[in-house]
Amino acid sequence: MTVTFGETIVLVTAVMSNRPRAEDIDFLPLTVDYEERMYSVGKIPGSFFRREGRPGQDGILASRLTDRSIRPLFPKGLHNDIQITMTILSSDMENPPEVLGMVGASAAIAISQIPFNGPVASCRIAYIDGEYVVHPTYEQSKESTLSMVVSSSRDSILMVEAGANEVSEEVILEAIGKAQEANTATIDMIEDLKRQVGKPKLEVEYDQAGADAIIAKIKEIVGSRWSDLLARNPGMYEMDEGEHEISALVTEALKDDYSKNAIGDGFKAVFREAVRSRILQEHVRSDGRAMDQVRPISCDTGVLPRTHGTGLFTRGETQVLSIVTVGSLSLKQTIDSVGPDNTRRFMHHYNFPSYSTGEARRAMSPGRREIGHGALAERAILPVLPSEDDFPYAIRIVSECLSSNGSTSMGSVCGSSLSLMDAGIPIKAPVAGIAMGLITGDDGEYAILSDIQGLEDFLGDMDFKVAGTDAGVNALQMDVKTTHLTQAILKEALEQARQGRLHIMGKMNEAISEVRGQMSEHAPKMIRMKIEVSKIGALIGPGGRVIRAIIEETGTSINVEDDGSVTIGGVDATML
Template identity: 35%
Template sequence: MSCEVELNINNRKQKFVLNKVAKQANSSVWFEDGNTVMLATLTYNPDEMVEEDFVPLVVQYVEKAYAVGKIPAGFVKREQKPGDFETLTARIVDRSLRPLFPKEYGYNTVLTVMALSADEDSDLQTAAMNAAAACMYLSDLPFAKMVYGVRATRIKGELIINPTLSQLEEGDFNLFVTGTKDELLMIEFASQGQEEIEIIPVDDIMLDGVPVENTIVKYRINEIKEDELVEILEKVQEAIKKGASAYEEALKDFKKDPIDFEERKEADITEYIELIRSKYSNELREIIKHLSKSERDYLLKQFARKIAAALDKEEEFENILKAVKQVKREIVRGMILNEGIRADGRKLDEIRPISIETNLLPRAHGSCLFTRGQTQALAVATRGGDMDAQVYGNLTDKEEKLEKFMLHYNFPAFSVGEAERLGPPSRRELGHGNLAKRAIEPLLDLSLMKP
């Protein structure tokens, strides 16, 4: 039987409709925030256990053009692969909810959020986050807690909690924070540069009896001091606590009874750990000191194979490798705490050798090879005209926009010595590129970026 729960929290009037749509899912929430409607569903497969050492959680955020009364543009009148905004929104939800899953959890789990209707001034990321969090809270997963997301900005010195998109564009910064009643889980921050006009009277010059004024347009980065940011986060945390408490109080009676999920069983490797500590610790220490991380990993595997062969237990290679890595962590921790040196022999206040080479590519407008130890980054800059800007339009945009500053991040497999083909940008590459863009873009006055 369906039911409705209405709330008015942190300047938002919201409604949850439960048990009405997607009844076959383990949990589903129809979430309304003004004219914005999100459908969040959670499903998992208890009949199949993932043995690999990671949390098998997939978060999907999907936008439909009909949410704003549009038909998809282009030859194919159907939504295709997820756009950058959809991918980045899914990553925000993932980073906020994944910490709640225990290490022993091994069921394939999929959390899907679909934007079915979108108010043109609504913050879709906040709505998607809170719909997904409520959906997970109402499921029968025993570790689910109520997570709440808050967006904040500052306009003329006043902190605005959950601003509209138009307010966000006017603000000094864009801050998105998620957390529970007791702790913060994720922070994403970007300063927003702005133009300000300064009018300076010009002495002794008159035009029709009126003093002439010189108008100067300045670009302000809007950087924030650390103590300011801490104060802002404290106020945002209060809003998160208020929102999470209100959600939990309103939805706790509809939460499913928790299941007793089967924990992922790990093999007992105590015997191998003790063996490596007693007989192979010195050899392992020398491997750890190897400067190249990729070669170090290769040597660890060779070392584990050597031990497996000596014990005539090649079939136990994976467990022996886990034991090797466990002892490796102990040795590295001991080196740092007791000897004051890192794994590669550096002292705690020493940095890796750094070199910067510029203008490597003769035809590019700018190029740089940055090297720190074994890590390298090749950065290439290209300038263009207005016709070269990226045309894009998010679901809530009234018209298409131009993205003048683009930052494309690539992480090819060969950079870590892996033999894999190049493919389209992964979610990780899009996410890391977005973080780098957020750090650099406030420093650029895009109005000066002319061909």
């Protein structure tokens, strides 16, 4: 099917395999592909082969938005391969296509035979001069202080992704409410389409009674072992060892009567219940913390001698080292996409090596998760950076996750802020981030958790990341696995996140409270001047001979813009 808005057209298809790829598969193999076709904007691809290759960052982020919106709505027990493909057929460079793809994915699944507890709808909402604008253009989003994508069903919020410029929690809450209203109208359209052309849904076979019987047997075998382990308030490694011992005991007792998958699913259910019930009934988390307690924090800067700036941020068993590098504006990233932006001055790259979680696996290029986390931190930092006129540098930050037990993305926000201040880059304010969680019960009871660790993310009902300054929120990401999230709970979570963010920022300020007075001696120095436009040709010379000769002789970089602005950069100040 196609979705059209203005002159932007997106083709969306949904396909499911006839059977699972293997009998022992225990997860949903969902793939979402976002295909940017350069013919949609009348361009020939700039690659060597002049054809589209692997998706760029914008395409991967659009795929993740769709995946996170629809994945929670597939029924338990569905293990067939599902592929959603969104192809940009036409782009008017005004209306972003990613939200159209998200709506099309929900509609395509809704009218197909694929089992789905939807539909879900999505929209982007912007906050401009005190007004909320649904489905803003690229230009409106750029002018706004809040640009947010919200996915929701008729009754509940499922996914939120936002970039902002120090907006208040009240603005965020109101924006989510207005986005949900807009999504309800889209859901009405999808349901009307389903009534007209929808196919009967396939049935998913899931033996609930059998699953309950296995759970009962596992509880009998485990006895008090879970409660005994949790009573010790174990750290990450002690918890892993304890879980492995109990799992081995259960597997040995049941391996002759049940399949590996059935035992594994039952074990996870018992484990989940033990951790969640302790939080709800005793108000104590698995590591012994209170609901709003943040793990111990330590911060350091200037830890690497030759880099332009470094920040080392440690929170509990999560540790991130962020390194900033500045360079000539000629080093801006060139973007080949269907959107209006073709360069990026600030880049944040997030690396998550296997050793950070104590695993041994082959090192690969960054995956979708790494790119998504890097982009989230990039959005959080971008509003506090100086303008290109005030600071004529390209800026790259690399965040290396050295150890992980939850919320490395927010750790990279904190590490990036520390590294920028250490580098002497005049940011407007420090930025900190925190990850929030939610545990809900059957009787309306709930617990909001500050600074969640990996276990609480895995077993909880919400992963809610909030980053910003002491003045407001800069970036937000939320994924929800429950239908019990109300506006009241969301308001409480935002306030608890604000308090946690300010606590973390206080710890960061103890390490470095002001931007360093000068940049590293190893960083390039930049000089900006302006010449008459008529003199640009003389500076460049025939075939670029003059400017190349200057660059080779002085070892500097020279960038000349169409308006006569000239930026000269180099490490050796005498050559400038």
